[in-house]
Amino acid sequence: MPFTSIPHSLAWPVGRRKPLTAVRGISGCAFAGLALAGAFTISAHAAGYPDKSIVMVVPYSAGGPTDVVARLLAVPMGQSLGQTVVVENTVGAGGTIAPARVARARPDGYTILIHHMGMATAPALYKKLPYDPLKDFEYIGQVLDVPMTLLSRKEFPASTFPELLDHVKKHQDSVTMAHAGTGAVSQLCSLLFMNQVGVKLTTVPYKGAGPAMNDLMGGQVDLLCDQTTQTVPVIQDGKRAKVFGVTTPRRLASLPAIPTLDEQGLKGFDVKVWHGMYAPKGTPREVVEKLNKALNAALVDDNVKKRIAELSSDLVSPDKATPESLRTHLAAEVDRWGR
Structure with a gap:
């Protein structure tokens, strides 16, 4: 661009070096303009939103x-x-x-x-x-x-909650408990369960609750504490897993016969999952x-x-x-x- 096209307020005599502050000022204006342009573009798109598919x-x-x-x-x-x-x-x-x-x-x-x-x-x-x-x-x-429920594989030796407690206390070194990965709610539920029962089981992390549930039903792991959005169909089927209790203080309307862990002796046990x-x-x-x-x-x-x-x-x-x-x-x- 010819020098004469630069606005008069930004011009500098030929042969003399421009101060760094002037160069930075021009760059700052350019970046500010780009930022404003970007903001304007997003705002313009917002008016017609949405005009394509959305990824959840x-x-x-x-x-x-x-x-x-x-x-x-x-x-x-x-x-x-x-x-x-x-x-x-x-x-x-x-x-x-x-x-x-x-x-x-x-x-x-x-x-x-x-x-x-x-x-x-x-x-x-x-x-x-x-x-x-x-x-x-x-x-x-x-x-x-x-809410969540505590399940075991179908062939697990215990069939009632008292039997479960007795078994995990006597065989804690050989009992495995699956979860959906570090930080997943199924892991937090597992940790709370082990803490209140006073045992340290072998935990098995997965890349999600789906694979963990598949391995539970396949008999590869012993226990799993997971959300009702996944466990209720399995419980109602009655052929692929055993259920030992509900993690909330009140029984569930869809599973009225399943007692809570609280009423079975784990006082104050209350784990439910919120989503946002x-x-x-x-x-x-x-x-x-x-x-x-x-x-x-x-x-x-x-x-x-x-x-x-x-x-x-x-x-x-x-x-x-x-x-x-x-x-x-x-x-x-x-x-x-x-x-």
Whole structure:
């Protein structure tokens, strides 16, 4: 570009070196312009959002509890948004790879995350996380609460909870307990169970609850504590596993004959799983509002309500299915598990 085309205010006499501050000033203006252009582009896209399919990232394997919930919500959310919501399973590292992927994604609403309470426990379990749950996301809303059940393989020697306690205390060195990976709720439930019973079993980590359940039913591992979204069909089938109790203080409507662990002697045993939905930090407010509206529409969908009830889970009330509620709840849970 000819020198004469530079604005007069930025010109500098020929033959004299420009001060570094002037060069930096021009560069700063250029970067500021690029940033404003980027912000304008995202804002412009927000007005017509969505105009293509949306990816809902799940931190665990296909067939696992969180995956089941995601696929139930994807259809009615897609209908509300007028675009397909595609569920993608990004597994590994105890459920931390998926949040890292979403945190780095373009903040335009086309990549979102559904995750359970692992979002709150990860900071206490990992020294270095590639994301900050409280700083790197926009919050769409809470989704549902899920109880858990304690299962064994079908051929396990014990058939009642007292027999189970007796067996694990006498044979703790040879009893295996599966879980969905470090930081997964199934691992936390396992640790709480072992702590209250006073045993140290051999734990077997998997890349998700689906593979863990498959190996339990196949007889490769002895025990598994997992969410009702995955375990209720197996329990009702009655042919592939044994059930010893429910992890919440009250019995489940879909499994009224199954006693709680609390009433069977593990006083105060209470583990349930909450789920939330997130978008990358910087996602426009209008886009988050549209996603929140679609989430709320899915939570009152007749098929979703029917299936969630069959899986002994509880969809949250409208006052919890909000960005503000999820933000507050996550912060409290991060503090709780950190301590």
